Amino acid sequence: GEDVEQSLFLSVREGDSSVINCTYTDSSSTYLYWYKQEPGAGLQLLTYIFSNMDMKQDQRLTVLLNKKDKHLSLRIADTQTGDSAIYFCAATSGSARQLTFGSGTQLTVLP
Amino acid sequence: DAGVIQSPRHEVTEMGQEVTLRCKPISGHDYLFWYRQTMMRGLELLIYFNNNVPIDDSGMPEDRFSAKMPNASFSTLKIQPSEPRDSAVYFCASSWASGGELFFGEGSRLTVL
Numbered sequence: 001g002e003d004v005e006q007s008l009f010l011s012v013r014e015g016d017s018s019v020i021n022c023t024y025t026d027s028s029s030t031y032l033y034w035y036k037q038e039p040g041a042g043l044q045l046l047t048y049i050f051s052n053m054d055m056k057q058d059q060r061l062t063v064l065l066n067k068k069d070k071h072l073s074l075r076i077a078d079t080q081t082g083d084s085a086i087y088f089c090a091a092t093s094g095s096a097r098q099l100t101f102g103s104g105t106q107l108t109v110l111p
Numbered sequence: 112d113a114g115v116i117q118s119p120r121h122e123v124t125e126m127g128q129e130v131t132l133r134c135k136p137i138s139g140h141d142y143l144f145w146y147r148q149t150m151m152r153g154l155e156l157l158i159y160f161n162n163n164v165p166i167d168d169s170g171m172p173e174d175r176f177s178a179k180m181p182n183a184s185f186s187t188l189k190i191q192p193s194e195p196r197d198s199a200v201y202f203c204a205s206s207w208a209s210g211g212e213l214f215f216g217e218g219s220r221l222t223v224l
Contacts, residue, residue, distance in 0.1 A: 031210055042115075042202055042215030043154075088154065092210040098167070099213060103153040 002026040002093035006102035013110050018076040020105045022089030027070060029091040033099065034063065034074045037086040046074070046087070076107075084109045117203050117216035125224050129191040132219045134203030135184055142206040144213065145178055145188050149199045160186065161209075193223045 003025045012018045024032070030051050035043040049056045049063045049072070056063045062075040072091075076083055089102040116135040124130055136143045144159040158168040163180045171178070175194070180186040190197055200220050204213040 033212070035213075040217075042204075042217050043213070044215070045212050048212070098156070098159070098210065101154045 002029065002091055002100040004089055004091055004100050004102040006087075006089050006105045008103065009106050009108070011108045011110060012079050014079060014081060016079055018074075018079045018083070018107055018109075020074045020076075020087050020089075020107065022072040022074075022102055024070050024072065024089070024091040024100075026091060026093040026100075027067070029093055031092045032063075032065060032072050033090040034061075035088040035090060035101075037088065037104070039085075043088060079107075079109050081109045081111065083107060115203055115205050115214050115216035117201075117219050119219055120217060121220045121222075123222045123224065124193055126194055127192045128223075129189065130193045130197075130221060130223075132188040132201050132203075132221070134186045134188070134216060136186070136203070136205030137214055138184065140205035140207050140214070142209060142211075143180060143186050144204040144206070145186070146202040146204065147199045148202060148218070154202075157188070190221075193221075195223045197221060198223050 005023045033048040034046040036046045037043045047058050047061050049065050060077045064073045086104040086106050088104045090099045093100055118133045141162050145157040147155045157170045158178045160180045176190055178188045200218045202215050202218045204215045206213050
């Protein structure tokens with residue numbers, strides 16, 4: 001089955017860019033997602049990219065997809081303290097196209 | 112729509128007791144998912160339903176766990192008997208399509224003493 005890997009922690013200074021990386025194993029994954037989880041809350045969709053795209057930009061967010069290496073990244077420009085949260089990468093897999101989530105990356109933004 | 116609604120938000124119980132978690136999906140969503148989140152194991156898919164029918168329950172840890180979806184607007188996850196290792200946050204999520212965006216509830220934090 002699909003395996004999605006992420007680093008567990010990332011710390012950045014306020015105003016800097018954050019880059020969160022993710023790798024997945026199923027080359028047939030159609031959609032790749034980034035979800036954000038704030039303390040005490042459920043996951044919320046942040047952005048997604050379709051597998052035939054290399055890049056997607058949405059305001060401060062940039063998603064890069066390298067299909068050859070099965071590598072996905074999320075860049076947050078001008079990171080703010082409100083961006084502190086856990087970020088989950090997720091990929092669709094299998095005939096049912098169910099989502100497999102990574103372990104989540106805890107982003108801490110330092111003032 | 113109010114989003115996915117879960118209850119209770121917090122539950123503290125003693126080992127051996129029955130626990131029932133409830134979920135109301137977003138109206139019109141045909142898929143409903145139950146996830147469990149722990150520090151050690153991250154986010155695990157327990158079971159999902161399509162049109163009220165359980166499709167994949169391979170993530171259910173053991174026979175102490177059961178889930179039902181009697182109609183399109185309600186689902187339960189039951190643990191009987193509960194054990195301390197069941198302590199976790201249980202999330203319900205719904206989706207209008209397979210592989211589509213998941214909408215998560217706020218979660219039910221379960222503590223089994």
